Amino acid sequence: MSFTVTILGSGAAVPTLKRGTTSQFVSCQQRSILIDCGEGTQIQMRKFKVKFQGIQIILISHLHGDHVFGLCGLISTMQLLGRKEAIIVVGPVGIKEFLMNQFKITGYYNGFPIDFRELEPETSGIVFEDKCVEIQTFPLSHRIQTQGYRINEKPGKRGLDKEAFDETGISTSYIQKLISGEDVVDNEGNIVKSADVTYSPKPTKSYAFCSDTAYHTPIIESIKNVDLLYHEATFTDHESERATETFHSTAKQAATIALKSNAKRLILGHFSARYKTLEIHKEEAQSIFERVFIPEDGELFYV
Template sequence: MSFNVTILGSGAAVPTLKRGTTSQLVTCNQRTILIDCGEGTQIQMRKFKVKFQNIQVILISHLHGDHVFGLPGLISTMQLLGRQDPLKIIGPKGIKEFLLNQFKLSGLYNGFPLEFTELETNAKQIVFEDKCLEIHTFPLKHRIQTQGYRINEKPGKRRLDVEAFEASGASRSYIQKLIAGDDIMDNEGRIVKSEDVTFPPKPIKSYAFCSDTAYLPELIDSLKDVDLLYHEATFLDKESERAVETFHSTAKQAATIALKSNAKRLILGHFSARYKSMENHQLEAESIFERVYIPTDGEIFHV
């Protein structure tokens, strides 16, 4: 099944002509998840041919404007386009009040259900789960309550080894039990072990999103062995003091987190508008961690 991340916006607080503010679209096993929704996100969606109405879950990292100001407009557009399906919105405490006040003051009638999950604390927890995936949240270190998110596929069923199964002589009526991992006893009293006639499930994949945060070694446990990691890299190393003051990270610090977490690949983002080129971000991060990517808005990464 597909597991893709589309970078809708990779800039920091100030949008530019090249980079929008933070927003990403994750598609995982027929689930569509929007992470953050900075100003202009729906324009980016139109530009990159993303279907608004496919979004089932929205994850908000924190309530700073460059991560949330696009959300009222997006929901308004969904309504105007006739959406009827419920929309799950998960974020820090205050996200519900933020949105409902916008709707009240603007006179916007919300014509479809909004299902809010407000995170009262920064504690690590599972915030969404279905038969295909789990979404975990974990605390980041920023000026206000800020959440990171990790999306994990759930293990699938085992895969039938047709040749071994046929050699076992078992009835085809047992296939579903065997690929579910269960051993069976056939009509003649013979034990057929699942592991003898099936292959293991395909390896599960995972994606983690670390929004605005100071360098935080405590993240390593939540990010362990992640296949694809996004970590903010607002500044270069020479502005490390500024990073500390504003609770942001440098490219080197992001790469250090990736290395210590044993991440497979690293996407940098949330670049300050002061930088005209990201070449030095790439070089600084690659001095610590090899597989570093500087995204362009609209770029798709396969997990």
Template sequence: MKLTILGCYAATPRTITNPTSQVLEIKNQMFLIDCGEGTQVQLRKHKIKFSRINHIFISHLHGDHFYGLVGLISTFMLLNRVNDLHVYGPKGIKELILMQLKASGSYTGYNLYFHELESTESEIVFEDEKVIVKTIPLKHRIYTNGYLFKEKNSKRKLNIEAVEKYNIETCYYQKIKSGGDITLEDGTLVSNNLLSFNPEPERSYAFCSDTVYNETILPIIEGVDTLYHESTFLETEAHLADKTMHTTAKQAATIAKKANAKTLVMGHYSTRYGNIELFKEEAQTIFDNIILADDGKEIKL
């Protein structure tokens, strides 16, 4: 499970920083979260394979979170993409993207699906046998969602020494991994806990940007392994956080602490600050385990 930060700064792109975009690799799947300007350049720079991205999650329709999307969709077409592409985002995103494609005479040779969101309650938006994704309703100037990514139950791990000891045939291995007991030829019942080990704990990742300080998200992200939370301002500019409906570093740390998160990743910094270490210093007065996001940083979760 790995997070690659493609961009994590607020508002406008600069020569040295990029707006919000990140790639989450989980259970051998790759999810793109937000798609600010320059996303596809960052994907190339960090050697991330475009073809592995089949699901894109957009938090809201402010430009620094989705202005790179139509360009990426067009590039997929030029690369002769064949896989379906699914885009999840606020209602209106389909009209915005299709209007641009139509006006430029650009049409995809692959299936492009839009999953438009408008609920103010948390809902499941993606699920397969390995991963489940839920929305995290946020409070910003326009309709906004974060996303909670969570692994689904893994199969149990085979205890090779035990299965060899009981001379269990390989055709029963999947049953053991699924939690089943085994009856031997002499009628002896061998309990599953003797034949297998517990699976790895389910890991989870929550993406929260942009939002004011909002404790209503706490039940959704309770106990999350890694929380990415916007921290646009320092406390010295808390009045600007209130005005623009953003969060300070201290407030982000408070959310992490109250949610019992294991790790807090901070980002979406205002470019008014020259030293992002100030965000960590402020947040660590509340919460200890903090990672500062930065463009190009890879974080093993």
């Protein structure tokens, strides 16, 4: 199963023709997850051929308009197109009121169930878990409560080493236990160790989303060793004072977080529309951390 991130919007504050406001689609094994939902996200999904009816979980970082103004429209469209399956919406306290107020007035909400999971300020820990994925949250440092998210793939089953298994001569009815990692003893007292007849599962991968946030080292513990990190880089070094004032980060600060957390790769985003090109963001980040990507909207990354 694949683990991918599609950037639906990588601009800050206001949507432009080049960049939508924040939204990402994450596909992790059987799970389809949307992170944030700025205005026009449903249109970006159509443009980039992301099937939005498959989304099971929506993670919202914070309640600034450029991260949520597309949410009510998206859910309305899901309903109008006949969705019946429930959806989970995780986000800071207020996300339910934000949506329900709009539904009350626009009169659309009578469709599928929404399971709201509101996070109190400073929440850390697991917000969703099933057989294939675990989603953790952690506080970022922004002007209002803002949550980061880390999506960890869960280990799959071990692969059977058919030759080694056949040599043991035990019944095939033990295979399920063995590939689940259990050692077995058959009716005749033969001991077969799982490790001797199976391969290790594919190493699991992880992705972390950190936007919006000031440079904030307490997050390092939560995003340690991620395979892919998205960290906002609204500004370049030249505007570092403005970054501090507005609780945003520079490209260098994002790269420093990537370095200190031992991330494998870094995607920058949430770019201020003031920048005509993002060469300086890239250069400044790469002076600290090599594997930096400046995404275009619609770009797909394999975790």
